[in-house]
Amino acid sequence: MADFEPTIIAFVCNWCTYTAADLAGTSRLTYPRNVRLIRVMCTGMVDPQYVVKAFLAGADAVLVSGCHPGDCHYINGNFKARRRIKLLKEILPRFGFDEGRLRLTWIGASEGVDFAHTMTQLVDEVRALGPNDVRSQMVL
Amino acid sequence: MAKIAKIEVTDSNPLTSLKGFFKSLLETGELKGLMVPQHLPMKNVVMPTLVTDPEKLEGADPLAPVFPLNAAKLVGRLTRKPLHGSVAAVLRPCEIRAFIELVKLKQGSMEEVVLVGVDCPGAYSNVNYPRFAGENRDDATLKFLGSALDGGSTAFEDFDISTACMACEHPVPRNADLSIGLFGVDVNKELIITANTDKGEDILDKVGLSAAEEPGAREGAIAALVEKRTAYRDRMFEETSEATSDIEKLNNYLASCVNCYNCRVACPVCYCRECVFLTDAFDHEPVQYLSWAKGKGMLKMPTDTVFFHLTRLVHMSTACVGCGQCSNACPNNVPVVELFKTLASYTQKAFAYEAGRSPEEEPPLSVFHEAEFPEVTGGKH
Ligand code: SF4
Ligand code: SF4
Ligand code: FES
Numbered sequence: 340m341a342d343f344e345p346t347i348i349a350f351v352c353n354w355c356t357y358t359a360a361d362l363a364g365t366s367r368l369t370y371p372r373n374v375r376l377i378r379v380m381c382t383g384m385v386d387p388q389y390v391v392k393a394f395l396a397g398a399d400a401v402l403v404s405g406c407h408p409g410d411c412h413y414i415n416g417n418f419k420a421r422r423r424i425k426l427l428k429e430i431l432p433r434f435g436f437d438e439g440r441l442r443l444t445w446i447g448a449s450e451g452v453d454f455a456h457t458m459t460q461l462v463d464e465v466r467a468l469g470p471n472d473v474r475s476q477m478v479l
Numbered sequence: 480m481a482k483i484a485k486i487e488v489t490d491s492n493p494l495t496s497l498k499g500f501f502k503s504l505l506e507t508g509e510l511k512g513l514m515v516p517q518h519l520p521m522k523n524v525v526m527p528t529l530v531t532d533p534e535k536l537e538g539a540d541p542l543a544p545v546f547p548l549n550a551a552k553l554v555g556r557l558t559r560k561p562l563h564g565s566v567a568a569v570l571r572p573c574e575i576r577a578f579i580e581l582v583k584l585k586q587g588s589m590e591e592v593v594l595v596g597v598d599c600p601g602a603y604s605n606v607n608y609p610r611f612a613g614e615n616r617d618d619a620t621l622k623f624l625g626s627a628l629d630g631g632s633t634a635f636e637d638f639d640i641s642t643a644c645m646a647c648e649h650p651v652p653r654n655a656d657l658s659i660g661l662f663g664v665d666v667n668k669e670l671i672i673t674a675n676t677d678k679g680e681d682i683l684d685k686v687g688l689s690a691a692e693e694p695g696a697r698e699g700a701i702a703a704l705v706e707k708r709t710a711y712r713d714r715m716f717e718e719t720s721e722a723t724s725d726i727e728k729l730n731n732y733l734a735s736c737v738n739c740y741n742c743r744v745a746c747p748v749c750y751c752r753e754c755v756f757l758t759d760a761f762d763h764e765p766v767q768y769l770s771w772a773k774g775k776g777m778l779k780m781p782t783d784t785v786f787f788h789l790t791r792l793v794h795m796s797t798a799c800v801g802c803g804q805c806s807n808a809c810p811n812n813v814p815v816v817e818l819f820k821t822l823a824s825y826t827q828k829a830f831a832y833e834a835g836r837s838p839e840e841e842p843p844l845s846v847f848h849e850a851e852f853p854e855v856t857g858g859k860h
Pocket of ligand 1: 745749798803804815816819820
């Protein structure tokens with residue numbers, strides 16, 4: 340398991356977490372390359388179906404990250420996202436998905452350091468969890 | 480508010496009396512039409528019919544132990560725009576619950592419909608009902624009622640009422656304007672009609688039935704039935720959770736699914752005009768299939784089976800009313816309702832929601848509070 344490199348799919352909001360990722364880059368902060376960012380206009384547009392797809396396609400973890408409460412550019416997209424993640428956390432673990440593989444965080448545009456730190460920590464935690472069983476068990 | 484009346488039953492035939500009641504409902508002149516399941520004239524198939532002529536009710540039989548589809552969608556179609564007058568719809572409890580969900584999803588309206596709910600002792604699948612009834616129409620229904628009511632058996636030859644019905648904890652209609660009571664009632668002598676709303680009371684007054692009391696045995700009969708079904712349901716939850724507790728088991732559970740999507744078409748609360756699974760998002764590139772196959776050297780076709788079911792679970796399990804039409808429609812005996820009802824029990828509980836319980840409760844994914852579910856973000860608001 341030592342050489343296990345997790346794949347993490349992160350749906351990040353254009354206005355905050357994606358900007359924070361940019362900031363992390365321009366500030367020359369490093370974070371693991373395991374995280375694949377998918378930029379969305381708001382966490383409120385992340386259909387829970389996208390998260391399901393990411394897991395079934397073999398992602399070892401999925402992160403949804405957007406603006407802090409009160410800062411969503413579409414007023415309440417992040418609150419809607421929180422309910423959808425709550426819903427997924429009710430459903431997916433019943434089929435054996437480890438709850439820790441699904442995360443929701445709020446990372447604001449100026450929080451480049453927080454972004455790099457959160458990604459590093461997440462990758463470490465998922466590495467400890469080991470690969471998502473779906474990788475070996477799904478024949479689609 | 481509840482006002483109770485009774486329909487006298489003659490010749491021990493509650494169906495004849497019920498038809499008489501529907502006729503008098505139409506004859507009040509208050510209704511533009513009445514939707515009620517009928518044995519069709521051409522074949523012994525029971526389908527919802529929309530009746531405007533009080534003389535066209537000979538086949539009416541909302542007590543036949545079958546409902547080929549959940550009529551909530553049809554009531555939605557009837558009420559989605561103003562009719563400038565009322566219609567009544569005779570429905571099973573799960574059809575009313577599904578209709579309530581559709582109304583909340585703006586797929587129908589309660590404004591101009593009088594909901595007439597009937598106590599439901601359960602129904603056979605579309606495949607088994609003809610085996611039970613053959614060419615017998617009312618007689619088959621009377622035979623079923625004779626044994627099913629008040630704790631009797633519903634089994635026939637090698638089958639029974641559907642799993643959804645066995646596991647149904649809501650056999651008595653809620654949110655009906657008028658409800659027709661069978662449990663704990665001597666249906667060979669009378670049927671009990673309760674008006675639960677002003678709308679129901681207005682029309683019941685015009686029919687002019689004599690007032691009645693709720694029979695003493697009713698409460699106990701309902702409690703006993705609900706207890707039996709709840710016990711069955713809880714066993715089903717346990718067995719289904721166990722049978723799907725990891726992804727390999729879930730694959731196994733869904734193995735005979737052919738992605739026909741009949742379950743989605745039959746589901747009353749899956750209301751999207753165009754399901755995402757029918758869009759070009761799922762017209763995968765031919766080379767994509769090959770690349771998937773290369774991953775493990777083999778690819779099951781059709782693809783996206785587990786994805787389809789998981790998507791439906793995330794999209795609509797909070798609205799699932801457990802009617803069982805998904806299983807009824809499945810050509811391959813996939814235990815669909817077991818999976819959906821089990822997961823729905825978890826997702827609805829997570830949002831303190833119950834599908835069909837109340838028109839006032841907002842669907843959980845259409846609302847939010849600013850501070851809630853702190854556990855989702857690791858304790859941070
Ligand atoms: S998923 Fe099945 S049981 Fe649930 S509402 Fe749809 S058809 Fe009825
Ligand atoms: S579960 Fe049954 S009805 Fe639903 S898509 Fe699969 S085969 Fe069709
Ligand atoms: S705009 Fe960032 S979460 Fe809505």
